[in-house]
Amino acid sequence: MTAQYQVRAHFDAETMVVYQAYSPAVADPSLRAKRFVTPFSFNRMTWIKPSFLWLMHRSNWAQKPGQERILAVRITRAGWEEALSRAVLTTADPAAVGRAPVHVQWDPERSLRGAALNHYSIQVGIGRGLIRTFAEDWVVDLTDVTPQARKIAALRQGGRSAQARRLLPPERIYPVPRDFARNLLIDG
Numbered sequence: 001m002t003a004q005y006q007v008r009a010h011f012d013a014e015t016m017v018v019y020q021a022y023s024p025a026v027a028d029p030s031l032r033a034k035r036f037v038t039p040f041s042f043n044r045m046t047w048i049k050p051s052f053l054w055l056m057h058r059s060n061w062a063q064k065p066g067q068e069r070i071l072a073v074r075i076t077r078a079g080w081e082e083a084l085s086r087a088v089l090t091t092a093d094p095a096a097v098g099r100a101p102v103h104v105q106w107d108p109e110r111s112l113r114g115a116a117l118n119h120y121s122i123q124v125g126i127g128r129g130l131i132r133t134f135a136e137d138w139v140v141d142l143t144d145v146t147p148q149a150r151k152i153a154a155l156r157q158g159g160r161s162a163q164a165r166r167l168l169p170p171e172r173i174y175p176v177p178r179d180f181a182r183n184l185l186i187d188g
Helices: 024-033 052-059 077-085 094-099 131-138 146-157 161-166 178-184
Strands: 008-011 015-022 046-048 069-076 087-089 102-110 116-126 139-144
Touching: 015 024, 015 046, 015 052, 015 077, 024 069, 024 139, 052 069, 052 102, 052 116, 052 146, 069 077, 069 131, 069 146, 077 087, 077 102, 077 116, 077 131, 077 178, 087 094, 087 178, 131 139, 146 161
Parallel strands: 087 102
Antiparallel strands: 008 015, 015 069, 046 116, 069 139, 102 116
């Protein structure tokens, strides 16, 4: 049986991949610079998601207006863990949420077809106080995975789910340090 709250991600010894969806106006200059640059907003919270399928559900496979480009954002594991160590659940006391530099929210994970599953996917909101640290120190690389997302979408729509599954990023359980995992509902 799958634990309800586990971080599943594509990661290696030093980095992990989170996903974000943007308009071409934000994605293109950032991809050229290999880091986030304006018009990326450094003045509002940005949400990062390690679940590719959850973001595909949220962006309607890169078809929602303003979410037509899917970026794989490779960040340091140290940055990810710093974010989690400073996070507060969005369901916590509103005053605590308002003061928190990082927010964590859990939403039902999604299947390839978009159906809600019985376990949850983490979203992490990096607040204004940490957004420059995220963009300048934690981000290692940006990759446009929009063509991959669209190919997977076409295969699944064409009834070729097995082929589509083979193109999904390899996500596995991320070993979140226990000292802050419990406060974020993460199963150990």
